Amino acid sequence: MIKTGFLPLVALLFLLASCGGTAGEASNGEGRSWEEIAAAAEGTTVNFFMFGGAEDTNAYVDEWVAPRLREEHGIELVRTPVSDTSDAVNKLLNEKQAGREEGTIDLLWLNGENFYTGSQADLWWGPWAEGLPNARYIDWEDPQINLDFGYPVDGYEAPWSQAQFVMIYDSERVEDPPESPDELLEWARQNPGRFTYPAPPDFFGNAFILQLFYQVTEQVEPYQGEFDREVFEEEAPELYEFLNELEPHLWRGGETYPASGAALDELYQNCEVDFTVSYNPYFAQRQVERGIFPETTRTYLFEGGTLSNTSYVAIPFNAPNKEGAQVVANFLQSPEAQAELQRRNVVGGLTTLDVERLPEELREEFEIKPGPAALSLEELQANRLPEARTEWQLALQDGWASEVQRK
Amino acid sequence: MDKRNRSAGIALALAAVLVTTPLLPLALWSFAGEWRFPDLLPASWSLRGWEALLAPGSRFTEAVLNSLVIAAAVTAAAVVIGLPAGMALGTHDFRLKGVVIFIILLPILVPPLASTMGIHLTFIRLGLADTMFGVFLVHLVPTVPYTAIILTSVFAERTGELEEAARTLGAGPWQAFWHVTLPQVAPGVAVAGLFAFLISWSQYILTVLIGGGTVITLPMLLFSAASGTDPVITSTLAVVFALPAVVALLLALRYLNPGNERGFLGVGKVS
Structure with missing residues (x-):
């Protein structure tokens, strides 16, 4: 020995x-x-x-x-x-x-x-x-x-490896999923209580508000560089305004938000809401195969591309x-x-x-x-947006807590 | 069975239920295949969690062995260090005794993270970082205060009459300690040792900092699994992690039983 x-x-x-x-x-x-x-x-x-x-x-x-x-x-x-x-x-x-x-x-x-x-x-x-x-x-x-x-x-x-932010919905309950902020607001109005998103500073919550920040302000470029307080103060209120408008139509009237991406997944799998989010574009497919998500689950992207990181x-x-x-x-x-x-x-x-x-x-x-619940690699690669620098993300998280959550 | 025995038995059974009930869902989860809200029991069963632990690359066996070796060494050292301290503090009165007790307790009053950052730098310079021995040393920080304080109260309850009698009968101080004191305080030593073992067994942050990921222990596997999304793996590790506490409880049930002559409560009472 x-x-x-x-x-x-x-x-x-x-x-x-x-x-x-x-x-x-x-x-x-x-x-x-x-x-x-x-x-x-x-x-x-x-x-x-x-x-x-x-x-x-x-x-x-x-x-x-x-x-x-x-x-x-x-x-x-x-x-x-x-x-x-x-x-x-x-x-x-x-x-x-x-x-x-x-x-x-x-x-x-x-x-x-x-x-x-x-x-x-x-x-x-x-x-x-x-x-x-x-x-x-x-x-x-x-x-x-x-x-x-x-x-x-x-x-x-x-x-x-690469990760990309995707939206997940149940095609049986949602025919035409909203791809822009305006469509989302309209959809939420017609289907009160069926949409919500995780509360920042949860990882997925951060991604969701950053994604909407890009879409509402219709630009991506400035957020790639050094943090600029002036630009932020000018642009961020647009996002807060949109989210506050959305809030009353959210799950439980927007009084509370799911604490994490996993919590939102649970609401989705128990049919309490019709959407969830993920950073792994194949998450939905895997959950369907495991019998956790309904078979009619589908993945889609917001228009103009979604956040992705390496x-x-x-x-x-x-x-x-x-x-x-x-x-x-x-x-x-x-x-x-x-x-x-x-x-x-x-x-x-x-x-x-x-x-x-x-x-x-x-x-x-x-x-x-890809399985029916996922998107093809080409479609994902053609619709990628870069993440913002960390300081922008932190400023958005703080802003969300004071301007959206507490109002 | 007299009344006292029966109520003590009920109390112990209650303690057993209180300790094991929270573990029940963990045990179920560790064998669960699919388990979704609102099912009361898993819809299907699997050995996936246990297979993952034994899969090559999981480092589970290595982690359990490391944890056991470190915890056993820490237990022995913490008792050996804590025993003289407890004896001095419990049997003698001296000036500034409060200050001494305060200093002994300091390591558990100061947040371990704060002190360990400094210890880490020193250990790197001494070549103790990333070694088992370094992890063993740093585990003494939170354990020695407990053994010293537990043993202080054990010795404080003793009057020293038996030692005096032994000395009168011709025993030397060492003989009196070895043949009279030690057997008498053995149950207290066992409790202190158990404490030291469980504290070392459950250390996470000290091990990560000083062991630097090179010394893998069970809590490190458990914490990294718990930061993920797989409840089956996490629960399986948690079950193994909880085993020593369960074993300790069973031992306590066996030896703390008041009806048992060798029990903790029986020893030391001259009636």
């Missing part, structure tokens, strides 16, 4: 020692061919820290990604679940402060505020993401890719295995891994690849006929 346990341990120690030796050269990133990086990564372990609350995504990483990395690249992928990605960012902030040059996180799943916070503190190693072989399938010119909630990515994180993987400044992390990130972007991600509709639900760039024979993999 001891004998068999001892040898791998020695081997591991040698391995760790040799990793430590190469880490210094690798941190320059430049000047090394992909073959060299891949060779250095072989036989190593990669610690992948990711939000652990999405069971389907966990299963995708454990059952589909990890075995293939082991077979094809000799990499042992260790998934470490965190209940909040900001826990990992805080750990890195402390390590930065304490001057710890060799950490424990090789790769981290993140986007938005966490990436922004880390960028401010120089927590990310790079740039590396645009140099991955599979980056050729990604449209780095697209602001959906090169801006993460308005903040420039600059190759410090590699896109993994989730990425980043390599921390003190990642002990930067070569391995790059090989894993490259694998996550490979057409086969992305096709499987899209089939399972995990991570954010959608592939991050520009399917047009794929060779003909691979493209078919992504042309999945």
